[in-house]
Amino acid sequence: MQAVGIIVEYNPFHNGHAYHLQQAKQQTGADCVIAVMSGHFLQRGEPALVSKWSRTRMALAAGADLVVELPYAFSTQKAETFASGAISILESLHTDFVCFGSENGNIDSFTRTADLLEAHESELSALIQQEMKKGNSYPKAASNAFLQLFTEAPIDLSQPNNVLGMSYVAAIKKQHASIKPYTITRIQSHYHDDSLSSSFISSATSIRKAIFDSSSHGDLSKHMPVSTANELTAYKQAHGQFHHWEHYFPFLKYKLLTTPLYDLQRIYEIEEGIEHRLLSYISSATSFEDFLTNVKTKRYTRTRLQRMCVHLLTNTTKSEMQQADPYIRLLGMSKTGQGYLKTIKKKLSLPIVSTVSQCKLKEIDTDIKATHVYSMPFQEPLRSQFMKQEYTQPPIIWP
Incomplete structure (x- = not known):
C-alpha cells in the first residue's frame, strides 16, 4: 500500500x-x-x-x-x-x-532551485542579512537575495505557495527523506x-x-x-461563532498590559526591542486590526506580528520552541x-x-x-x- x-x-x-x-x-x-x-x-x-x-x-x-x-x-x-x-x-x-x-506547477523547477540553494547557502545567507539591514522583512529579504544571486531563477519565490513548496523540497533534501515530491x-x-x-x-x-x-x-x-x-x-x-482574531484581542490586551517586560522578552519571536513598540500602542488600540495597523512596519510584517501575538497568548517561550x-x-x-x-x-x-x-x-x-x-x-x-x-x-x- x-x-x-x-x-x-x-x-x-x-x-x-x-x-x-x-x-x-x-x-x-x-x-x-x-x-x-x-x-x-x-x-x-x-x-x-x-x-x-x-x-x-x-x-x-x-x-x-x-x-x-x-x-x-x-x-x-x-x-x-x-x-x-x-x-x-x-x-x-x-x-x-x-x-x-x-x-509554478513544475517539480523539476523546485528540485533545481533546491540544489542551487544548497550549493550557495552561505552566499545567500549573507545577502539576506544585507537585505534585512535595509529594513526588509525576512520573506522580502530572502526573495530579493535570491533574485540577486540567481538572475534567471527557476521559480518565483515571491509567490507564497512556491515558497512553501520550495521549503518542502528543501526539507526532504536536508532530512535525506525517501519521499518523492510532486506539485x-x-x-x-x-x-x-x-x-x-x-x-x-x-x-x-x-x-x-x-x-x-x-x-x-x-x-x-x-x-x-x-x-x-x-x-x-x-x-x-x-x-x-466562528473564530476570529478580534475575539482574542481582549485577552491579548490583558496579557501585554499585565506582563513584566522581562517576561515579555522571553516569549518566542519577541526580539530587537519590538516589545516596546507593542506596549506603546496596546493601551489606545480599540481592536486587533487597529493594533496591527499601528505596530506594523516594513520589517515586521502582519504575519510575523500575528505569530508573535499568538505566542503571547499561549505564553510560548523561546526555550520551549527551540527544544520542541x-x-x-x-x-x-x-x-x-x-x-x-x-x-x-x-x-x-x-x-x-x-x-x-x-x-x-x-x-x-x-x-x-x-x-x-x-x-x-x-x-x-x-x-x-x-x-x-x-x-x-x-x-x-x-x-
Whole structure:
C-alpha cells in the first residue's frame, strides 16, 4: 500500500482543496492520502475558523484517509520550520510521496532551485542579512537575495505557495527523506485573493471574508463541498461563532498590559526591542486590526506580528520552541487509513498519540495550551467542555 502526503490547514476545506486531494492521489497512484494538518492556530498567526476536529471531519468526508496534527511548534512558524516538521511526520509515517499546490506547477523547477540553494547557502545567507539591514522583512529579504544571486531563477519565490513548496523540497533534501515530491498548479484562484471567484474555486481567504461579512454563508455553497457547508453550519450552531482574531484581542490586551517586560522578552519571536513598540500602542488600540495597523512596519510584517501575538497568548517561550520535537497526533482515519497505519505502526520513528489523557510527551503541553487559549471566547460550560475534549477525544473514525 502506497501513501501520498498533503500538508494542509483547511481553513476551511473548499473545492480547490478537493481538487488538490484528488490530483495528489491520481498523479501518484497512491492508495492512501495522509493529511498533516495544522491545529487550532495557523502558519500566518491566526486562529482557525473552526476547530481541528471539525476540519478533520471536512478532510475525511472529502477523501483523506489519515489526518494527523502538525504540532503548534511547527504550525505557527515561518515556511522553513513549518515544512521541516511536516516532512518529519510524513517520513516517519513511511509516506511515499508528497504533493503540494504551487503557482509554478513544475517539480523539476523546485528540485533545481533546491540544489542551487544548497550549493550557495552561505552566499545567500549573507545577502539576506544585507537585505534585512535595509529594513526588509525576512520573506522580502530572502526573495530579493535570491533574485540577486540567481538572475534567471527557476521559480518565483515571491509567490507564497512556491515558497512553501520550495521549503518542502528543501526539507526532504536536508532530512535525506525517501519521499518523492510532486506539485500541481493552483487553478483559478490565488492565495491572497479576497473576493469570491465567479467559478467554483475561490481562495480560503475570500471564503473567510465572505463568512465574516455576512451572517449567512448560503451563497458560498458552490465554492465548497456540501460536507464542508454542513460542518460549518453545525459548528456555528453548536459553538455560537466562528473564530476570529478580534475575539482574542481582549485577552491579548490583558496579557501585554499585565506582563513584566522581562517576561515579555522571553516569549518566542519577541526580539530587537519590538516589545516596546507593542506596549506603546496596546493601551489606545480599540481592536486587533487597529493594533496591527499601528505596530506594523516594513520589517515586521502582519504575519510575523500575528505569530508573535499568538505566542503571547499561549505564553510560548523561546526555550520551549527551540527544544520542541515533532510527534504524530492522530486526529482521524478512514478504514483505508486504519489499514495503512496497522501496516507501518511498528516502524514509526516518532512517538504516536491517540488520546492525550494517556500521553506523557512533554511536547504536547504546548498544543494543550493552544487549545485552552482557542476556547477562551466561548461561554461556560462550553469552554470547559471544549478544553476537556482535548484530553478525551480519540481519533475520529470515518465514516
